[in-house]
Amino acid sequence: MPTYVIASKCKNNGKCVEICPSDIMHTDPAIDMAWNVEPDMCWECLSCVKACPENAIEVRPYADISPLRSEIAVSRNEGKNVIKWKITYRDSRVKEFEFPIRTTGWDTILPPSSSQLKAGNLDDQALYREEPKTAGSSGASGKGGIQRNNKGSGK
Amino acid sequence: METKTFDSDILIIGGGMAGCGAAYEARAWGKDLNIMIVEKANIERSGAVAMGLSAINTYIGTRWGENTPEDFLNYVRGDLMGIIREDLVYDVARHVDSSVELFEEWGLPIMKSENGRYLREGRWQILIHGESYKPIVAEAARKSASQIINRVMITHLLTDAKDSNRIAGAVGFDVRDGSFCIFRSKAVVLASGGATHIFRPRSVGEGWGRTWYSPWSTGSAYALPIQVGAKMVQMEIRLVPTRFKDGYGPVGSWFLYLKSTATNANNERYEDNRDKLRAEYGSYADSKPLPTCLRNHLMMEEIRDGRGPILMHTEKVLDTREKEEAGWEDFLDMTVSQAMVWSSQNVDPKERWSELVPTEPYIMGSHAVNAGTWVSGPSDISPPEYNWGYNRMTTVSGLFAAGDAAGGAAHKFSSGSFAEGRIAGKSAVRFLRDSGNYTPEINQETVEGYRTDIFQPLDNYEIGRKFISKGTVSPYYLYPSQGLKRLEKIMDEYAGGVTTFYTTNSVSLIRGTELLTMLKEDLPLLGAEDLHQLQRAWELVHRVWTAEAVMRHTLFREETRWPGYYYRTDFPKIDDTNWKVFVVSRFNPSDSRWSFDKVPLKGLAIGKGEK
Numbered sequence: 001m002p003t004y005v006i007a008s009k010c011k012n013n014g015k016c017v018e019i020c021p022s023d024i025m026h027t028d029p030a031i032d033m034a035w036n037v038e039p040d041m042c043w044e045c046l047s048c049v050k051a052c053p054e055n056a057i058e059v060r061p062y063a064d065i066s067p068l069r070s071e072i073a074v075s076r077n078e079g080k081n082v083i084k085w086k087i088t089y090r091d092s093r094v095k096e097f098e099f100p101i102r103t104t105g106w107d108t109i110l111p112p113s114s115s116q117l118k119a120g121n122l123d124d125q126a127l128y129r130e131e132p133k134t135a136g137s138s139g140a141s142g143k144g145g146i147q148r149n150n151k152g153s154g155k
Numbered sequence: 156m157e158t159k160t161f162d163s164d165i166l167i168i169g170g171g172m173a174g175c176g177a178a179y180e181a182r183a184w185g186k187d188l189n190i191m192i193v194e195k196a197n198i199e200r201s202g203a204v205a206m207g208l209s210a211i212n213t214y215i216g217t218r219w220g221e222n223t224p225e226d227f228l229n230y231v232r233g234d235l236m237g238i239i240r241e242d243l244v245y246d247v248a249r250h251v252d253s254s255v256e257l258f259e260e261w262g263l264p265i266m267k268s269e270n271g272r273y274l275r276e277g278r279w280q281i282l283i284h285g286e287s288y289k290p291i292v293a294e295a296a297r298k299s300a301s302q303i304i305n306r307v308m309i310t311h312l313l314t315d316a317k318d319s320n321r322i323a324g325a326v327g328f329d330v331r332d333g334s335f336c337i338f339r340s341k342a343v344v345l346a347s348g349g350a351t352h353i354f355r356p357r358s359v360g361e362g363w364g365r366t367w368y369s370p371w372s373t374g375s376a377y378a379l380p381i382q383v384g385a386k387m388v389q390m391e392i393r394l395v396p397t398r399f400k401d402g403y404g405p406v407g408s409w410f411l412y413l414k415s416t417a418t419n420a421n422n423e424r425y426e427d428n429r430d431k432l433r434a435e436y437g438s439y440a441d442s443k444p445l446p447t448c449l450r451n452h453l454m455m456e457e458i459r460d461g462r463g464p465i466l467m468h469t470e471k472v473l474d475t476r477e478k479e480e481a482g483w484e485d486f487l488d489m490t491v492s493q494a495m496v497w498s499s500q501n502v503d504p505k506e507r508w509s510e511l512v513p514t515e516p517y518i519m520g521s522h523a524v525n526a527g528t529w530v531s532g533p534s535d536i537s538p539p540e541y542n543w544g545y546n547r548m549t550t551v552s553g554l555f556a557a558g559d560a561a562g563g564a565a566h567k568f569s570s571g572s573f574a575e576g577r578i579a580g581k582s583a584v585r586f587l588r589d590s591g592n593y594t595p596e597i598n599q600e601t602v603e604g605y606r607t608d609i610f611q612p613l614d615n616y617e618i619g620r621k622f623i624s625k626g627t628v629s630p631y632y633l634y635p636s637q638g639l640k641r642l643e644k645i646m647d648e649y650a651g652g653v654t655t656f657y658t659t660n661s662v663s664l665i666r667g668t669e670l671l672t673m674l675k676e677d678l679p680l681l682g683a684e685d686l687h688q689l690q691r692a693w694e695l696v697h698r699v700w701t702a703e704a705v706m707r708h709t710l711f712r713e714e715t716r717w718p719g720y721y722y723r724t725d726f727p728k729i730d731d732t733n734w735k736v737f738v739v740s741r742f743n744p745s746d747s748r749w750s751f752d753k754v755p756l757k758g759l760a761i762g763k764g765e766k
C-alpha cells in the first residue's frame with residue numbers, strides 16, 4: 001500500500017518530505033503539493049501519514065501484489081501519547097485498535113551528565129551509569145569467571 | 156556545486172540504533188567533544204526501526220536472575236552453527252540490559268508481567284508498545300550530539316594524507332541542496348545499517364520496496380569500509396528470515412508469545428521429525444533451540460518437495476481480545492503491510508491461517524547472522540588475536556563500527572545495536588584521548604576526484620537525455636533502478652537467491668562474479684535526473700560493492716555451513732575439520748585485489764556445558 005497525497009487536502013507544508021526515510025515524498029512547485037515520486041521504493045512505514053497535519057496522505061494496497069479496496073487509517077497523538085488504528089477490510093469488516101506510544105512527555109530526555117564519571121573510568125569496560133567492577137557475570141567489568149583464553153576454540 | 160566543510164572530533168555515519176547509542180555514550184565521556192551525526196534521511200524516522208518495533212529482541216534480564224551473559228553466549232553460538240566472535244557477543248550481553256533500562260526511563264512503553272518484570276515474548280525477547288521507539292531514541296541522540304546533519308548521504312570515507320590506514324573523515328552530498336560535503340574528523344563511527352535489495356526480492360512491481368528489512372538499508376556499512384581496505388568477516392552468511400507471505404510480517408511473537416504452530420499442506424508439524432536432519436547434519440540437529448538456519452532448512456524441504464504452502468495457524472491462538480490485540484499490534488508497530496495484506500484479502504487471523512515463506516536473503520550484522528567489519532574486541536576478555544587496542548575499532552585506525560556494520564556478533568537486534576553503538580562511542584573517546592593533538596589531513600586531489608565522481612550521474616543524464624527524443628532508453632546512461640534490477644538478478648541467479656532455491660556452486664559464483672564485475676564497470680555510466688536519483692545511484696554503488704564481497708566470500712567458504720540460508724551444492728556438507736573458522740577478507744585499495752584468510756575461532760573460557 002504505497003502512499004498517495006489527496007489533492008484537495010495537501011497544504012504543501014513539507015512535513016512528509018522532511019520525514020520520509022526513503023526520500024520519496026517530494027513537493028512539486030508546479031502544483032504546490034507533495035507527491036510520492038517512487039511508489040516502488042515505499043516501505044509502507046506510514047511515517048509520512050503520521051506526520052501530515054492535514055490528514056492528506058493515505059495508502060492503498062500495492063496494486064501488483066494485493067487485492068484493492070481495503071483501507072488503513074492511523075492517527076498518532078503526542079499529547080495523549082496514543083496511536084489509533086482503523087482497518088477496513090475489502091468486505092467492509094472493521095477492526096480498531098489503540099496503543100500507547102510513550103510514557104513520558106516529549107522533549108524530556110536529558111543528555112548524559114558526565115559529572116558522575118571519573119576520568120580513570122574511561123579505561124574500564126563500564127558504560128555510562130553502569131557499575132564499574134561489579135562482581136558476577138552481570139558485571140560490566142567482565143568478571144564472573146571469564147578469562148582470556150588463547151587456546152580454546154569456540155566449540 | 157557549493158562545498159560545505161565540517162570539522163568534528165567524532166563523526167557518526169548513520170543515525171539509526173547504533174549511531175544514536177554512539178552519540179549518547181560519546182557525550183557522556185567526551186563532555187567537550189564535537190560529536191556529529193550525519194544521516195542520509197532524518198534521524199527522527201530513519202533506519203530499520205523507522206516504523207517502530209513491537210519487541211526488543213535482546214534483553215538478558217540479569218538483574219532478575221533470568222539469564223546470564225554466558226547463557227546468551229551459548230545460545231548465539233548454537234544458533235550461528237558455532238561461528239561467532241564470543242568476545243563481542245559476550246560484550247553486548249553484559250551491556251545490553253542497561254541500554255534497555257535507559258529506553259524505559261526515557262519513556263518507551265515496555266510491557267510488564269504480574270511480577271513487575273518485563274513481559275517476556277521468549278527467552279531473550281521482551282514486548283513493547285514500540286511505535287515511537289525510534290523518535291524516542293532519536294530524542295536522546297539529539298540531546299547528546301553537537302550537531303545532526305540530516306539528508307546528507309556519505310559516499311566515501313577519507314583516510315589521512317600521510318597514513319592510508321588512518322581515518323580522517325568522509326565525503327558525501329546534500330540530498331536537498333546538492334552541495335558537496337567534506338567531513339574532517341579525528342574518529343569515525345560507522346553505523347549505517349544492513350543491506351536489502353542485494354538479492355531479487357519476492358515482491359514485484361509497485362510492491363518492489365516491500366522487503367522485510369528496510370529498503371533504505373543499502374550496504375553503505377560494507378561498501379565504505381571495504382574501499383579503504385578495512386577487513387571484513389562473514390560476508391558469505393545471509394539472513395533468510397521466515398515471514399508471513401507478501402506482507403513480510405515477522406513470526407517471532409507468533410511462535411514464541413502466542414504459541415502459534417506451523418504445518419505443511421498435509422497438516423503435519425514438519426519441524427517435529429528430526430531424524431533426517433540428524434542424518435544430514437549430525438549433532439547440530441539436536442541444538443536447543445534448533446538454529447534458525449536449520450528451522451528454515453526443514454521448511455524449505457517441505458516446499459521443495461511439494462508439501463507447501465506452509466501454514467501458520469493463527470486461528471488456533473487468537474482466542475481472547477487480548478491476544479488478538481497482541482497479534483495485530485505486532486504488525487501495526489513494525490510491519491503495517493501485513494495488516495494491509497490481511498484486510499485486502501479478507502483474512503481475519505482469528506478465523507484462518509496465513510502462509511509463511513522464506514524470504515529473499517539479506518546482508519546484515521545485527522540479526523541471526525553476523526556479516527560486517529572485522530573489529531577489535533574488549534581488552535579485558537578478548538584473546539590477543541582479536542584485540543588491537545580499541546573495542547569495536549576496525550582494522551583501519553580510528554574507524555569504529557557498530558550494529559549491522561560490525562561483524563562477528565549476531566543477535567544484537569535493536570537493543571544490542573544501540574548497546575554496541577555505546578561501546579564504540581566510549582571507545583572512540585578513549586582513542587581520541589590517546590591520539591594527542593592529531594589533526595586530520597586530507598588529500599585535496601583525492602577529494603576533488605570524489606567530487607567529480609559523485610556528481611557525474613547528473614551530467615550523464617543531461618547528455619544522454621538530449622541525445623534521444625524521449626523515453627528511458629539511452630545508450631549513454633543507465634538508471635539506478637535498472638542497475639539495481641541487474642544486480643538483483645545476478646545475485647538471485649548466481650549467488651543463492653530465491654529462483655535457485657538458495658543454491659549455488661563454484662561455477663555459478665565465478666560466472667556471477669564476472670557479470671558483477673561488468674556491472675561495476677558500468678557504474679560510472681549511471682544517470683540521475685535529480686538529486687533523489689543521485690542518492691539512488693550512490694546507494695546502488697554501495698550495494699554492488701556489498702554484493703561483490705558476498706559473492707567472493709561465498710566462493711571462498713567451501714562447505715554448506717548454514718543450510719537454510721544457502722547451499723553450496725558442490726560442497727553440501729558442514730565441514731568442521733576445515734571450515735570451523737572465520738572467513739576474513741580484505742580489498743587492497745592500492746592494487747584493487749581481494750585477499751582471503753581463514754581465521755581460527757577463539758572462545759572465551761566460560762559458559763561451556765550450560766543449558
Ligand SMILES: Cc1cc2nc3c(=O)[nH]c(=O)nc-3n(C[C@H](O)[C@H](O)[C@H](O)COP(=O)(O)OP(=O)(O)OC[C@H]3O[C@@H](n4cnc5c(N)ncnc54)[C@H](O)[C@@H]3O)c2cc1C
Nearest residue numbers: 169171172173195201202203212309347348558559568569
Ligand atoms: C521489520 C523489522 C522488524 C524487526 N524486529 C525487531 C524486533 O522485534 N526487535 C529488535 O530488537 N530488533 C528488530 N529488528 C532489527 C533492528 O531494527 C536492527 O537490528 C537495528 O535497527 C540495527 O541497527 P543499526 O543502527 O545497525 O541500523 P539502522 O537502525 O538501520 O541504522 C542505520 C542508519 O544509517 C543511515 N545510513 C545508511 N547509509 C548511510 C549513508 N551512506 N550516509 C548517511 N547515513 C546512512 C540510515 O538512514 C539509518 O538511519 C527489526 C528490523 C526490521 C526491519
Ligand code: SF4
Nearest residue numbers: 010011013014016052
Ligand atoms: S505533510 Fe501533508 S499537507 Fe504537508 S506537504 Fe505532505 S501531504 Fe501536503
Ligand code: SF4
Nearest residue numbers: 020042043045046048
Ligand atoms: S510510507 Fe514511509 S516510505 Fe512510504 S512514502 Fe511514507 S514515509 Fe516514505
